[in-house]
Amino acid sequence: MLQRLRESKSAQGTLLALPTTVWLFVLLIIPLFLTLIVSFGRRSPDGNVIYTFTFENYTRLFGYSTNCANGQPSCFDPLYVNILGRSLSLAFNTTVLVISLAYPLAYFIARAHPKQRNMYLFMVLIPLWTNFVIRVYAWMMLLRKEGAINIIIGWIAHFLHIPFTPFEMLYTPGAVLVGMVYEFLPFMILPIYTSLEKIDLSLYEAAADLGANAIKTFLRVTLPLSMPGVVAGTILVFIPVMGTFIVSDILGGRQVILVGNLIQRQFLDARDPTFGSAASLILMVMTLIVTYFYTRKFGFGEEIVVA
């Protein structure tokens, strides 16, 4: 048998890929399948699942409501659609902001002296190695009314003799955005850096020889070649933002409800696993759709290696 193994390439391939595939099948595919089944079920009075086949949860998610104001049999309730929309726009805004902050820094590191690059990279990674929740909590201390930022601005205002009332920054949607940007910034810096670093330096010489100035070089050479990094980074940022609930919980004063919060509530407080499963799957599908169109336009960026 060992002989046959040696000869058949396909058997070797299967054997190598087998542990991973089995692991993922059991711990991922099957749970997803279970979620799918549950999403077509109905909630029992105590919050358990009645296994049946109904589209109730999905229609409810997209606005079909029988509890209408003027006694109509059915109407459109945009509650959940709004939540989906809000999450999409937050994810979009976060991604745009993250790209605009990450790109200059990645550029800086890529153009730094080779011996120093690793140090700069690790300086980016170190905040990542504190704890996710602690980082969010740290922003609370900065943003609150008697927090560090207000104190510092207060000193400056006092110094300049300008009257100053502390800014209400915490527990606003703005705080959630700041928190999200902060959490996911390193995930964009690394891929962009990697793709920038790979750019062949001789291209710059060629561009200079052809008479291009700095801006033209950037737009025609650097930017297009760094796109795989931007794409990879976007995927690493956009998807988690869609599903996060901790940041909006802690920094938004539990008033900013995103899809992640909605799903978490369904499984815990509302005890409605059928609705929660439907929302989870819709979230996944939405993320997949956006990712698909994005990568179709810009390529997949899988040639990006982190570090």
Add this chain to the structure above:
Amino acid sequence: MNPFRRSPFVLTAAVLVYIFLYAPIIGLVLYSFNASRANVTFEGFIPKYSDRIVMEGSLVKSSPCGPFHWYCELAKNNDVAEAAGNTLTIAFIATIISTIIGTMAALALQRYNFKMKPFSQLSLYIPIVIPEIVMGIGILTLFSQFFGWVNETFNLVGNARLSLGMATVTASHIAFMVPFVALVVQARLQGFDKSYEEAAMDLGANEWITFRRVTFPIILPGIMSGALLAFTLSLDDFVITFFTNGPGSTTLPIYVYGLLRRIITPQVNALSTVWILVVFVAVLLLQILQNRESKDHS
């Protein structure tokens, strides 16, 4: 154009972003010396050393450890030690396993054709696009149903019962770490020049020796980065661990989250500072090693 010349715009932007990245960290470290137990505003450093802890309301007036009072409290905290131990154990074991099977899968996907291939490739992408909470809840349901069935069928009682704990958390971590390892190694393999391998084979080496002496050393940096990424992901994971842990398997993120939700004392800040220091020292050592290695080679 000198590619090493940095425009002032890029330089300023870079500095500002670094400040943005580190502002909360600095705040965290500073507040770990906060005299106020309630840790809402900064009430100054703890000035005096004394035999016992003297408190006035929620202000610590003096303590045997002086300004490092909260660090001493941290050292006495057994729960933190246990949680830290669990976190590291899980991360370590999960990283080893996921690196091994992830590298194997990457090799398979990159170099072989076999029937299962599209399915394997697809299943590797799923954990990346799936929100963690969906994965966590799905895995919890799976484990619960399975354990319930096994416990009933085999009439297990007491400590023999299957239940959530370190093993389930580790298994779940591996599930979401493997794709990252596989993708990173796969990317590294893509740029791989096969002529090295062919040369080795021409010289008479069989496949195993070729792999060990030629292929493996070349893809090792990719494997190491994948492993490092996986290790980081496991250390920081909250959502999936939250749904799959059990008695005695609390990890640091879970512990911290629970603590933050009830009483926010500067002890949490002390914990974060220590954590950052440990990481910093580890990274510094790695840097020194790498520099020494490149000196050896040149």
Add this chain to the structure above:
Amino acid sequence: MNKNKIFKLLALLVIASMVLTACGGGTAATQPAVDGPKVTSTGFECPVPEFPMEVTSKELNIFVWTEYIPTDMQDCFELVYGIKVNRDEYSANEEMYAKLSAGGSSYDLVQPTDYIVSLMIRQNLLQEFDHSKLPAIKNFDPNYMDFAFDPGNKYTIPYQAGTDAIVYNADTVTNVPTSWADLWKPEYAGKMVFLDDSRAVIGLTLLTLGYDVNTKNPAELDEAKAKLAELVPNIKLFDSDSPKTALIAGDVDLGMTWTGEAFLAQNEKPSIQYVYPTEGAIIWQDNWAMPKEAPHADAAYAWLNYTNQGNIFWMMLRDFPFTNPNQAALDFAKTDHKDLYDAYMASPITNTPVEAIKNSHRIDDVGEALPLYDQIWTEVKGGQ
């Protein structure tokens, strides 16, 4: 090879940190059993068990609220009985319920709040207590026993009780609120903190309309939704974890919170006051319960009997300011820790006045109406 060196160093670092943390975890409760009084790491001398029990289990798994068990209490139990206590924590009943109902957990004791007990009993998650193994049950004040959510205390025994009521900062609030309805006043806009608890907040809205906190009537709930929608824009933040923080920091001036938080906030800032609204506060009670497949039931009974001794349970007065249902503990504190006892009895926060108790309302499970409550909650919060 130098790559191997890196490998080895990494491995060494990881192992080193594991060893260090293992060393760190070796203090306190693992002192060898010697004759003479057991003393915890804080110097507290552990009393002997009043109702000693035969225990063969070596471990006890408890699933409890975060920061709700005094360290000395746990350490003493471990020292006296030689049993290792594994403590997992949760910060919401729903988390505990989700874990337990999913199955696969192996906890011996949990701490459900009243409203979720009836649901857990219905779902067959709890086992009945054998009262013959619970001699300590006589230590409890009968006023805290035999409630509708668990008649005869078949499944639960009390732990701590308390209320949800109005809290305000006397320094910054001139027009003091006296009823839930007062909180709707426009002058309080943007200055309030509320619990992130859909049942409590919708409940108090129902009270202002004169309805029952546990109503299942959709028409009444609709009215409550409309009324609540007026209030939510005035609320600065929802916080069920540490609402006292916002009060102390001055981010908010008033709102609703629970006993423990109000007491601690008052300690920090004496101007913070707690007032029981005229419509009636919300009253609650946390309890001990035993899950159905508890692997170490004998250890659980030993724990319950030991920790509910008067000379142990008094610690709650010292560490966690809630209403204490354990009469034996109060009696012990009266003689041995008079200052604590006096502070406890003097404060209307911990020692709820009788009229306030009579006037209060207890949240109970609403079964199939729960999604209605959640829909309201999502709508009023999400409509920003």
